Amino acid sequence: MAWFYAAEWPTFAPPLTPRLDLSLEDRLNYRGTSMRLERRRGEYLDFVDGITGELLTITDTALSELIFTGLASVERNGIDDKAVAEARAYRDLSVYSKDEVGVARRKLAYVRGLIAANLLYRPQTKDVEEAIAKVAADLGDLGDAIPKPYLAKRWLQLALRRAKASHDGKTPSVADLIERHASKGRNKPWHDYETRQIIQDLIEKRYLTTERISVETLVSEVRDHIRKSIGPNAKLPGRKAVQAEIDSLPQQEVARRRYGEFVAFGKFAAVERQPDPEAPLDVIEIDHTPADVFVIDGRDGVPIGRPWIAIAIDRCTRMPLGISAGFDPPSAHSVMQCLRNAVMPKTYVQRYVDAGVWDVRGDWPAWGRPRLLRCDRARENIGTDLDVLAESLPIKVLDVKAGRRPYHKGAIERFLGTLNRTLLQEQRGTTFSSIADRGDYDPKKNAVLTFEDFLERLHIWLIDVYMRREHRELRDTPLAVWNRKVLQHKIAPIDNAADILPLFGRVEHRILRRTGIQFANLFYTSPELVALRGNRKFMRSLEYVDHKRKVRFRYDTSDLGAIHVYLPHERRHIRVPIERSRRKYATGLSWWAHKQICREAIARVGRNVDQAALDDAKARLGRSLTADTPEGMLIRGRKKMARIRQIGGVTPYGDSVRTSPADSFDDLLAAEVERELESQEEAVLLAEERATSTPIRRKSATGGKRSSPKTVKDEARHSSEPQEAYDPSDDDIDYYGEDAPAP
Incomplete structure (x- = not known):
């Protein structure tokens, strides 16, 4: 290792700083202030604010950092903002097809050939033909594939003009020769300023209102206003001109002015996706929906209407956790029924299957106490009943989202849509999702499902179809994800x-x-x-x-x-x-x-x-x-x-298989129907006995002496009072039986 004394230290040349290619006509836009380039002093640039006279001295390196961080930008002199914006829009080649990029590369080859031959300004046609022939030989173009001289010169001028707006203006790129079909055609308005001002004023005063007049009405008012203000011979705009002015406005603002904040937000605003929890029962979403099918009364076959369905779904695994169906409108009662079904095991399903009532093949293993319950601000969710239930179970968090914001609980909203589309809208008596989809179909006349059939098919779809079908976001079935997650995260049991x-x-x-x-x-x-x-x-x-x-x-x-x-x-x-x-x-x-x-x-x-x-x-x-x-x-x-x-007034839970309370009106009606059937059977037996004239012995009204045997037919003929139903217990003896005494 070589050591040097201080006097012998080697000297190094200072690093060279790259110089930016700027002219005195270029302007710097720094933090919203436009500055012109006053002079260059070596590696320093002096920019002056034309209004305040403030001086900004900056190096090329510092200016480059400001440009790349977005704090500053350079405006080239002689280039309008529209040309710069257009050049930026066509700079990304990934949005074009291979054929379009290939055509642009072929054009660029001929343009570079002309630049290499220094044929930039008013070249001779003979020189252009020689340069084209040289490039064509390199590319292998023959015949009609070789461009004409006028076309090659047009490509050159176009490439130079676009290159000036996009970068340094000296070296054209492939993006400068891409066909810009969107920029073709007429870019100027067809009507004069006064006509356009009338259209814009009437759009503001009449169209952007909650009365929501149609475009046809707006066109008529525009034409009438032009005739009165400009004259009867004025050029009248058509529907396309008025519609073009409407389309030039921000569509979110148009929807907000005409339909309100909610519709505008739902159509145009950005929505943040809700994160999925890590463990089952961390987040439960609950909501109501009317079933898209008519249900008939099992007693007389008369259509009752569309039952309401309340469903709770686990956000982590997309497993249905609880369900409630009946004719009670959304209320605290239906929410309680759904949650009771959710926290208890679904053993009632197997009891229905063992009794031969339902034809369900699988089981429903999802149950447990949720940690967070997410719902909307419906009337049944903002009362004290649900708050008290959440404190008593306990549910740690009751997350009540803003009303009319379905994206706050997207899992249950998507689930309810899937339920109606894939199950209920395929049943006879369906109402479909709208009147337009229904057409001439009458759901009342085609209804065949009783409430018991509806409840069975609902459970079949939940257990045998939805749980075992691959979910698009999970990339697996909800049942498989549930079984895998419960092994990693334990479910809080119901102690008592x-x-x-x-x-x-x-x-x-x-x-x-x-x-x-x-x-x-x-x-x-x-x-x-x-x-x-x-x-x-x-x-x-x-x-x-x-x-x-x-x-x-x-x-x-x-x-x-x-x-x-x-x-x-x-x-x-x-x-x-x-x-x-x-x-x-x-x-x-x-x-x-x-x-x-x-x-x-x-x-x-x-x-x-x-x-x-x-x-x-x-x-x-x-x-x-x-x-x-x-x-x-x-x-x-x-x-x-x-x-x-109380048809469906009680949701089954645990081992309970009832859908209405004991001794309810439904039970009383069932008992009444059973008594009516028994009386009808007795009437049939009595008619058969009358037809065969079977003699009977009845107790005498006095002393219990046996009367002479008569037929029921004779008694009915000689008696003027209505006869009571036949009761075998009133017989004294069987006249023709083995124990009957001899006459």
């Missing part, structure tokens, strides 16, 4: 179902009195509840509602037979049944039916409604439900009757 089930009810507060709790004209009481009045811990722990200590309880809108009262000092619920005198009335009665019964009772007896009036109204309501549905009844009325009957 008895503690969980009371949570899926609506919350109310009432004062605890000696008679119990009064709610909706009904009284709920039990010895355990009344004894709590003497429990000081319980009374002190009650909540203050409307400045009074009140008991918090939950009730199931599908069954008013009992409520669940919360004991805050023990953190548990107790079941409190309805009072004994009203137990027969309220057991299995829904909130919808009770409201209708109270409405009819008040209409008959006024506000002084007692139990007798409620029983009478319930009996009349039951008779109206048993009667045949009038043909002229609207779908709204039929859906209301289905709600009162």
